[in-house]
Amino acid sequence: MSRMLIRRTNSPLSSRQSSAKGLPRRPYIRHRTCSVKGMSRGKWPRVLLLLFIVLQAADGLLTYAAVERFGLAAEGNPVLGTWMLLTGSESALLGAKTVACLCGAVLYATGVHHVLAGLSALYLFAAVVPWLHIFATTS
8 A cells, every 4th residue: 555545653752752752652533634745746637626627617618608508418417507597507507516626625635636637638638529519510
C-alpha cells in the first residue's frame, strides 16, 4: 500500500508526555492533506478544479441550448428532466451544476485530485464533446 490516505506519525506533544511518564511513544493518525507539505503540490490541483468548473459550465450551457432546441427529451437524466419540468430548465440546470461544482470543491479540498481529473475527463468526453458534435451536425 504505497499510497495510503492516512499515515501514522509521532506527535511532538505526545512524545513529551510519553517521555515524562516513561511510557512508549504513541503515534496519532493524521490525514495526508493536514500537513502543509501535502497541500502544496504545485498548480495542477487548482488547474484541475478550474477545468472541472469550466466543463460543468460548458455542459450546463450546452444542455440548456439542447433543451431549448430539441425539447426536454434531449436531457438524458430523468431526475434532472423532472426538475426541469417542475422548476424550469434554467433553475434546474443552475442548481445541478452548482451542486456539481461544490462537490468538485470538496474533492479539491480533501486532496482527491485524481478523482477530480477523472471526472473532468468523463465530462469532457461524455458530455461536452457529444453536445458539440450534435450541434455541429444538426445546424
